[in-house]
Amino acid sequence: MNSIFGHHTIHQFDEELKALHNQIIEMGELVLNQLCLSLESVKYMDLSLAQGIIDREKVVDEMEVSADKTICAILVRRCPKGSDLRQVLSASKIVNCLEQIGDKVVKLANFVVLMHTTEQVNTHYFSLEDIYRLGGVSTEIVQSALEAFEDMDVEQARQVVQYHLTLDQEFQKALHHLIDFLQAEKSNVNNTVSQVLMMKALERIGEHARQIAELVIYQLEGQEPTHHLPDLVEDFPVDGL
Amino acid sequence: MHLNATTTYNSMQTDMSAIDLTLPSSSLFNFQISRDRDNDLVAFGLPRMQCANVSVYYDSKLAVDDVNLKILRNEVLALIGPSGCGKSTLLRCLNRMNDTIQGCRVSGKITLDDQDIYASDMDVVPLRVRVGMVFQKPNPFPKSIYDNIAMAPRLHGLASTKAEFDEIVETSLRRAGLWDEVKDRLKQAGTGLSGGQQQRLCIARTIAVNPEVILMDEPCSALDPIATAKIEQLIDELRKQYTIVIVTHSMQQAARVSQRTAFFHLGKIIEVGATEKIFTNPSEELTERYITGHFG
Ligand SMILES: Nc1ncnc2c1ncn2[C@@H]1O[C@H](COP(=O)(O)OP(=O)(O)OP(=O)(O)O)[C@@H](O)[C@H]1O
Numbered sequence: 249m250n251s252i253f254g255h256h257t258i259h260q261f262d263e264e265l266k267a268l269h270n271q272i273i274e275m276g277e278l279v280l281n282q283l284c285l286s287l288e289s290v291k292y293m294d295l296s297l298a299q300g301i302i303d304r305e306k307v308v309d310e311m312e313v314s315a316d317k318t319i320c321a322i323l324v325r326r327c328p329k330g331s332d333l334r335q336v337l338s339a340s341k342i343v344n345c346l347e348q349i350g351d352k353v354v355k356l357a358n359f360v361v362l363m364h365t366t367e368q369v370n371t372h373y374f375s376l377e378d379i380y381r382l383g384g385v386s387t388e389i390v391q392s393a394l395e396a397f398e399d400m401d402v403e404q405a406r407q408v409v410q411y412h413l414t415l416d417q418e419f420q421k422a423l424h425h426l427i428d429f430l431q432a433e434k435s436n437v438n439n440t441v442s443q444v445l446m447m448k449a450l451e452r453i454g455e456h457a458r459q460i461a462e463l464v465i466y467q468l469e470g471q472e473p474t475h476h477l478p479d480l481v482e483d484f485p486v487d488g489l
Numbered sequence: 490m491h492l493n494a495t496t497t498y499n500s501m502q503t504d505m506s507a508i509d510l511t512l513p514s515s516s517l518f519n520f521q522i523s524r525d526r527d528n529d530l531v532a533f534g535l536p537r538m539q540c541a542n543v544s545v546y547y548d549s550k551l552a553v554d555d556v557n558l559k560i561l562r563n564e565v566l567a568l569i570g571p572s573g574c575g576k577s578t579l580l581r582c583l584n585r586m587n588d589t590i591q592g593c594r595v596s597g598k599i600t601l602d603d604q605d606i607y608a609s610d611m612d613v614v615p616l617r618v619r620v621g622m623v624f625q626k627p628n629p630f631p632k633s634i635y636d637n638i639a640m641a642p643r644l645h646g647l648a649s650t651k652a653e654f655d656e657i658v659e660t661s662l663r664r665a666g667l668w669d670e671v672k673d674r675l676k677q678a679g680t681g682l683s684g685g686q687q688q689r690l691c692i693a694r695t696i697a698v699n700p701e702v703i704l705m706d707e708p709c710s711a712l713d714p715i716a717t718a719k720i721e722q723l724i725d726e727l728r729k730q731y732t733i734v735i736v737t738h739s740m741q742q743a744a745r746v747s748q749r750t751a752f753f754h755l756g757k758i759i760e761v762g763a764t765e766k767i768f769t770n771p772s773e774e775l776t777e778r779y780i781t782g783h784f785g
């Protein structure tokens with residue numbers, strides 16, 4: 249950790265890089281917190297909690313703008329090279345990933361608000377365990393990716409990339425359940441669509457967290473992130489929604 | 490650094506007077522200097538110049554330590570590294586500018602298209618036509634702008650009629666991006682130009698003899714950003730036809746103009762590679778420390 253902010257001949261540059269790192273940690277903490285709360289708001293259909301999350305999205309956006317400014321200033325003032333350049337490039341992309349996670353979190357919260365404003369509020373029609381399980385995995389991935397970033401831990405980053413595969417499996421499993429649910433006429437089309445959208449949001453959140461982990465690896469080792477094609481699940485055409 | 494600039498400047502002057510004394514003799518040339526060199530004759534990918542186990546001593550002081558380096562055709566190769574690491578010394582070896590420095594000893598082998606440039610039968614005058622040099626400090630001759638350009642081609646018999654000389658002068662000045670600024674005062678002294686203009690004049694002078702390799706030692710260190718940009722643009726254009734080795738203290742400049750970069754430290758080459766790679770993800774810790782400003 250110390251080594252990445254080792255001493256530049258220009259000390260102020262060390263400070264700027266450290267400040268950028270901390271800015272991202274702070275943004276990450278807020279986004280992770282929003283994610284946890286959104287899952288709770290879904291669980292308890294808690295309207296005020298959901299509205300709080302939507303309000304706080306402004307703060308996430310402000311943090312993104314502020315991090316972008318820091319990045320821009322470093323690029324202009326320091327023309328970073330080598331690992332410094334990789335740090336700034338990664339930072340810029342990670343901020344973007346966090347902002348995307350924030351957006352998806354708001355989608356989840358919006359859903360709670362929607363449930364309260366429509367007549368047919370009935371969570372009975374949802375297979376909520378699937379949402380919780382998927383949410384649990386996503387949260388873990390986000391948390392672990394942020395830890396890998398905070399400690400600049402390449403091993404942990406690799407584990408995140410690996411662990412992300414679980415999320416795909418959970419997503420597929422949840423889809424199967426949902427279809428069963430629908431076929432048994434325990435759910436209606438409206439609810440099913442809502443549920444798929446929520447599941448997809450959680451799946452995207454995990455995907456953004458995986459990207460964060462890959463950017464940590466890039467920053468530390470200079471290895472370009474790979475672009476994964478989604479694994480084809482042979483017998484299941486619904487994959488790739 | 491100041492010392493170096495003065496030394497090279499003096500040695501340049503010595504060379505020019507040497508040329509004055511021995512000219513004009515076509516027997517001087519060991520090889521042909523043609524105005525339209527057929528680039529296709531040299532296979533792509535073969536190094537234009539090659540240093541093998543090159544070491545340079547100033548008396549007993551080792552300044553360049555066992556350097557191996559290939560310089561590819563049509564590339565701009567940047568040499569970077571901390572002050573005193575031997576960049577200028579190595580650069581001067583490439584056209585034997587070191588010959589005139591007292592106590593300077595070069596060992597190892599340097600070839601230009603497989604010809605050993607330190608071979609006993611190698612004549613340095615045509616060598617320095619094939620491998621031209623632009624110095625840190627612009628050093629126009631105390632003559633007219635026209636003569637600054639026309640002198641070397643005249644010396645080497647590259648043209649005979651006035652029209653031919655006019656053409657060389659105009660083309661060289663145009664390529665150096667200076668023509669429009671000086672076309673109405675070609676008879677005025679080259680020393681009366683601004684620093685940036687003088688530097689472009691020196692570049693024009695260098696390319697007037699149609700060299701194959703151009704060596705540049707911090708060519709922009711005294712120039713403003715616009716003049717620097719013009720020279721960088723020129724370097725990029727020249728690359729299509731020539732091979733360029735540039736020593737620069739500006740890593741931004743190295744990143745902007747070169748395709749490959751070599752990092753020197755204490756007389757040794759630490760790393761050579763694609764410029765992008767060197768500046769984003771160098772292989773050597775020492776390079777990383779230098780480019781990120783963690784040095785010393
Ligand atoms: N004419 C000379 N006589 C004795 N020593 C010299 C001479 N020229 C250079 N040196 C020494 O050789 C070493 C390499 O010098 P050189 O000029 O090649 O360095 P450089 O990398 O070009 O440095 P800079 O970036 O400051 O121009 C230095 O230690 C220098 O003091």
Ligand SMILES: [Mg+2]
Binds near residue numbers: 493576577578706736
């Ligand atoms: Mg030098």
